Amino acid sequence: MASIVLCLLLSAHLTSAQFYKIESNDDILSSAKTLAYDLMSYYHGNESGQTPGILPGPPPAGDYYWWEGGALWGTMIDYWHLTGDDTYNNVTTEAMLWQVGPNRNYMPPNVTASLGNDDQGFWGMSAMLAAEENFPNPPSDQPQWLALAQAVWNTQADPDRHDATCGGGLRWQIPFANNGYDYKNSIANGIFFNLGARLARYTNNHTYAEVAEDAWNWVVSVGFMDKDYNIFDGAHVQTNCTDINRAQFSYNNGVFLLGAAYMYNYTEDQKWKDRLDGLVDATLKVFFPNDTAYEIACEGVMTCTTDMLSFKGYLHRWMSTATQIAPFTADKILPVLRKSAQAAVNQCTGGNDGRTCGFAWSSGKFDGSTGAGQTMDALAAVSSLLINQSKKPVTSSDGGTSVGDPNAGIGSGSIAGDNLPPVTTGDRAGAGVLTAVVVLTAAAAFGWMGIGK
Template identity: 40%
Template sequence: MLGLSWAQLWGAALLLLNTQSAMTQLTIQVTDKDSVVKAGQAIAKPMMKFYHENETEGIPGKLTDTWYVAGSMFMTWIQYWSVSNVDTYNDVVQHDLMFQSGRDYNYFDSNYSQWLGNDDQMFWGLATITASETEFKEVSGKPSWTSLAAAVFNMQIGRWDMTSCGGGERWQIWPIQNGYAMKNAISNGGLFALGARLARFTKNETYVQWADKIWDWSQESPILNNETYFICDSTSSLDNCAKGDHTQWTYNYGTYLLGAAYMYNYTKGDDRAKWEKRVDGLLETTFKTFYPKQYGGNVLSDITCEPVNKCDRNQLCFKGYLSMWLATTAILVPSTRDKITPKLQGSLEAVAKICSGESDNLCGLRWYDDHWDGTKGLEVQMAALGAVSSVLMLLSEGKGPSNVDSNPDAKEAPIDTGGGNKDSDISTRPITTGDKAGAWILTVLTGGLAAGGVTWLLKAS
């Protein structure tokens, strides 16, 4: 070694690192179910390790500096289990998912309710309806998973805001929260998707009516263009929703696409044709926007933050959601399957290369890279597991999502949500003039930022 220069030593070190990285790349044949299942196991192991390491004071389902991410992780695991039959973490997921429903079984416990946004609570509703549709084991003596999802939905429609913009769901729940003035795509699109799924599962037409109402409001606002199917991230009540923030995120498109697919599958006749047109329109814009041609056109990318390496912990998760929701769309709307399949397979082939971190198959941020980029954590593992699950969903020759007929154990039973606010100090005292002034200042700031891309300030909650 004495005869080697520093440059030669450095080159040898890089070669060794690259060799070690290549040795830990996943071996995936995207048309072979066994190899895809094994890849999911390899990705899930560090995901669950990160989960336990980040539990706040050991509280099941409560992660450091965030809450909803655990709920979306449970949703992702349940989807993987349902198509892989790997039940390694089912007991943990079942217990922790129920634990976080709180004393009132509405995912609005007083420990968190004072700082939650509508999107935070909504993700737990998506997790529990996923449990119902996959026939995930119910918890004895507790409400069904569908009942929990319905409790979230019923609480959220109670916050449908008619004081501005002709309706819509606000991003934040309390007037004193920064972002209260915003009405955004994920809160409204997520509620739309949850309502559509509850409609199909329970066959309750009230959910159909609400899904229609949320879609109609979205397209009448700047959030959803019903001709181009461009989805804005948010709009502001401060100017009565006159304009939208055009920042693009995968999960916004995913929620509206998912809900439209469920509505197509559940409805008939002219209604079905209407929803099929909407599914096709959303798919076309999604593909054009988030599958960049410079990476081959079949690898998913969150284009707003990935090129500048500025994705926060929320945004690291987004691609996994869209991947699973694209697969669901392919199942519920069979005419889309041939268009969707190459996108999901191409992304999974890319994931196989980037999940090569250290000796533990850690997954990176940018799926279009040919190696691990150094990003690590629960969120990127979860996104990669979503990519795995999406391909498994297409490889599984079973029925589509269950409904109450095929899974009667998950039938809905009413839960008294108590308005969702009874335990909060904010709701049990009148809003003072000071509160209103503080809220006005915060919302003015938020409204000003919205026009210039307020999405960069997404909270980690």
């Protein structure tokens, strides 16, 4: 009898472990559909009394900061584009339009207390994606996808956002009073670079590319990206950006990698091919040990914040898109992404339904870590396997239908207090104490960037 029970238990585990399959396109479509359903179960913005566009939060009201809503809709736009399933299109459109703010630049006043350039930029990248993938356009009396992306880029290109500290570059936070205003980081400047590269390709306006290259050059000059294409988190303006936090996060590599692919596609310049090659090699080396996505800064000791738990999905999405924009990268990238996606679904065996996804893909088993980010990661990894069956991102001259406005957002990017004199150590004593903790404690160094988002 004991042997029969054991066999039944083993059989039940095997069935659970095999819930998601990715061997064929039909398997991928089916798995992606279920993952999308499970992901959207974390969203309540379309329910009575809730706020459209955002995941539950910000803390203490819920786990998620405003920016991750923007990332969610980018994931769902890609999901529609890759699978053809339009189930969530109306919800996505409502969400994306609800959060544009009074100046239609993704700076709604109610998120000012945690509004970073990277936060605004994530929403801008999702709007850009909607334009590139011909996501259904909003009604004509509403802001259009391309114009929204241009508005975000224009507010961030404003000289007021690029002060002289550290020789230029965007600060992490936009308002002076926010924790992190004294910090300049790779993700804020990487998103600005990424958006500029994509706008250059879409509109064929070289000014975007010139400014994007300036952003790249600044990141390299200040030491946030080294000669081996390792990308470090950021540094404080009080030290002229010399106290570099050397934590490496996968979304930094992903956002620069995709931007470099767009720059190469647009310019056909050998230097961008070389830079893209370097980024691909570095990203695979650092973030895909054993061909499985791994968040090196926090995963081994599980100090990952809610923000960090979503990074693997962006990495998969952006790297897969890069193979369309710069096809010479496909042979190196796609086999790794498939193996990583298999590792992702192998551990989606948790919960009462036996299909809940965790975070530690390389462990081979469900780790009990659940949430929107973890599910978004798995959905992105699975749906991106369909990249070769999808149309590459369009431009205004080859099928793009989104209406732009090159002047969108100009003059609308300032927040009260934003133009005060540069912060000093005395002004931000609390931030100085926090910096000391970051420097002295590795776990804190890796987890700090999730604070204050």
